[in-house]
Amino acid sequence: MSDQGAILQVKNLKKYFPISQGIVLRRQIGAVHAVDDISFDIRAGETLGLVGESGCGKSTTGRTILQLYRPTSGQVLFHGEDLTRMNRNGLRGTRRKMQMIFQDPYASLNPRMSVGEIIGEPMLVHRMGNRREIEARTSELLEMVGLNPGYVKRYPHEFSGGQRQRIGIARALALNPELIVCDEPISALDVSIQAQVVNLLEDLQRDLNLTYLFIAHDLSMVRHISTRVAVMYLGAIVEIALREDLYNHPLHPYTQALLSAVPIPNPPAERKRQRTLLQGDVPSPVDPPSGCRFRTRCPLSIDICSRERPTFRQVQPDHLVACHLVDADTKGGEPSN
Amino acid sequence: MFRYIIRRLLILPLIMTAVSMLIFAMLSLLTPYERASLYVQDISKRPGAIDSIIEKYGLNDPIPVQYWHWLVGRKDANTGEIEGGILRGNLGWSKTGKATVWEVIARRMPATAELAIWAGIPMILIGVGLGVISAVNHNKLPDQVLRVISIVGWSIPVFVFGLLCLMFFYARLGWFAPGRLSDWAMQVVQSDSYRVYTGMYTVDSLLNLRLDIFRNAVSHLVLPSVTLAYLNWAYMLRLTRSSMLDTLSQDYMTTARAKGLTERLVILRHALPNGLIPVVTIGAIMLIGLLNGVVITETIFDYPGMGSFMAQSALSLDVISVLGITLFSAFILISGNLIVDILYGIIDPRIRLD
């Protein structure tokens, strides 16, 4: 993997949540393998989509990268500096450059703070100016996200879901970040509003030179906005590729299955399609399957899949996969749609 | 569930140790002189007594050492005997009771226990019963009336209620009297022909086949029991009421009714068993209420139990006695809580999955 202008590099990141049990003293008897050894880059100015089912670890990934959860092991390099080694003080400086937009518009804003206070707080904490300067910038930010600056004194409960997300976006922009992790920012919104918010995000990216990590559970959601897309399953990344590459030539069986579930707006073609149906349920992240984690549901799994975990490697330019089948046939498998 | 019980049992000694430390901390706020003087009846008569006591009980040792000795006992250098030691049942000397604290507790326990039982049973029955009635008649007249009564009742202090009872039923009407037994009954009880089994007059008198003593004891118990019970029934009523209301609003109640069961059966078979589960925790609350309430109740009614002794000792600043009784009560409370927790675990199937 060449550097290619990566501003964020994740190397072998793991995040396990311990499970304890015990009569008087609680000891750990197991762990939830939320994020289990993933590595990827995010390049300057791009939008990396991160997609997967509920519980696959994508939100945890986003939060662990930002050090909201401390990683169990691995590195997160931002402009070459390892965030996992920094303490609270060191992180404070870097925090200005990395922010997050949250999924739930109703839980992401403090109901007891006015909109102005919410957006102004980051600037207050980092002492970016006196009160008037902060107020001016708050108005500016509100306009940027398409809200009337006159709303500054209102409270979150006076706004709709879509508007609250905009406030959350304005808050994320307050410190002039470079990278924004968008944790399913539109999943909780009505479909009609979703498009508006996505468009807003795109405009902002263009105007402010932002880089996004866009987390979603739906491939169709990220298609429009992403430059590259990563697919996650049970704590591991199974495929990363440029957008068109992934959608047109998916190599991993899981990606293929996900894509086959996305309806095509072309009824005759849709009817002719063969769906790949996955059998069974998602295994528990406490005790993941041996070898390739996807093998229990993979229609194409072979012997080696249960013994060895496939390595995540580049098989085509800017296209990485973790699959024994793909390894066996280095030219890539046939997409089955 | 077994694990649940074991876990609770194992924690018991830990909590007791911590509680004993807190008690000891309060004790050590006193200087060695003050602590020693609690052992001596009349300081002026025995001037060197204080020092010898300080010596004997090692009251000048460093605090952790003192705590250890207080807990397990200390070997007297001269006599070779072991003095003190909470774990050996030695709670110290009670200046007020002129006996060891343990003796006083043992002497007075039956009285308090008797009172507690006679108060506790009506307390539960009335409190829970009224709570159920209140819930079943939600927002109708019985409910409103009971609500008002229980809020007002909750606001009257025990001693006011007790004194009012005495005012009417003793001073004005002469129906009941304070104390535990009338003089003539006391004489009978203290004579040789009366065998003491439990120390509780109601029980023993029946076992001795003396109905007249029984009646006398009961008549002395009426007012204190009512006073003591009064303290808590209001709280229990509200607890039962809210728990029953929760249960009654559940969907399975509608199902039961839709099945065509009479309302009485619906309540008896479905609402009560489920709604009364949290009421088991009432046992713990009741215990606290009783332990707290006996102090004032026994004082007002001149009832010679642990509570009135506590009040007397506190008044004369007999810290040893006070601390001893508190330690003992804490033990009772903790054990009571433990039993309630275990019962709760047995009754409520959801907890068993722990």
Next chain:
Amino acid sequence: MTVIKKLLRNPTSLIGIILLVGFVIIALLAPVLAPPPENARDVYMIPRDGFNTQPQPPSPEHKLGTTEGQFDIYYGVIWGTRTAFRVGVVITLLTTLIGLTIGSLAGFYGGWLDEVLMRLTEIFQAFPFLLAAITLTSVLQTVYGRGEANFLVMTAKGLALLTFGHNPSQDLDPIQLQILTGMLAIIAFGWMGYARVIRGNILSVKEYEYALAARLVGASDMRILGRHLLPNAVFPVLVLASMDIGSYVLTFASLSFLGLGAQRGYADWGQMISFARNWIPSLADHWYIVVYPGLAIVLFVLSWNLVGDALRDILDPRMRGRGTGL
């Protein structure tokens, strides 16, 4: 606020508020309603009309009668209102503060701090409240009787300042001291409920996204706790506290009744009722010793209970945790 409007509309809480306002007025107007004698050393010591041990029934000079030792009951009831407010409010204030501090630290930081603080809470809760208060009061009275200067004395002085406006540079007033020991004992064993409730609330609020956002921005722990978590978690505690004022007054009255709180002759309702202990056989004749101060206590506690109860009803769906369910 809409809460106040709702309180006023509810008939029971309206009664409670009216009663409370009445008591406040009485307390404020005490010097007017029951003027203290000219050279009274302490206005809170009830004036005595002679030394006759026989209590006197209500008469024109003593509107509510006198107790044993000729303490004027009317004076005691009026000035006792002030005592009740002081004791109740200060105790509630301090127990709430202590409980909030311990509970929010435990909930916020978790880990071993949480374990330690919660064990501590459990230990304190293992004692029956009144017994513990009595115990600590007697210990403290012995300690303060010594007359030394140490940490405990400083605490008492601080409390005296808060309750009575007593100048800390002066020695403690022995009349106030007995009251202070009772208050300290109640405070020491009264905070645990609040700690538990706030801890639970903070635990649930802690994972809300706005708290994470604040952390992400780099806000300090104190800021997150004080600006984001506590304001959203504290309300149930305030409701509990308002309900508890009544019970603290009751507990203190019980201590006074037993002879451990306010001293003999002080304007405190519980203390006045304790005079009745010597007159039990003739209580029907001396009913006024019990009835008038007793009525004062009942109405005072009732008013707080009504208000607190109505508050809880209003916020019921949002409240979990300890409560007496009405």
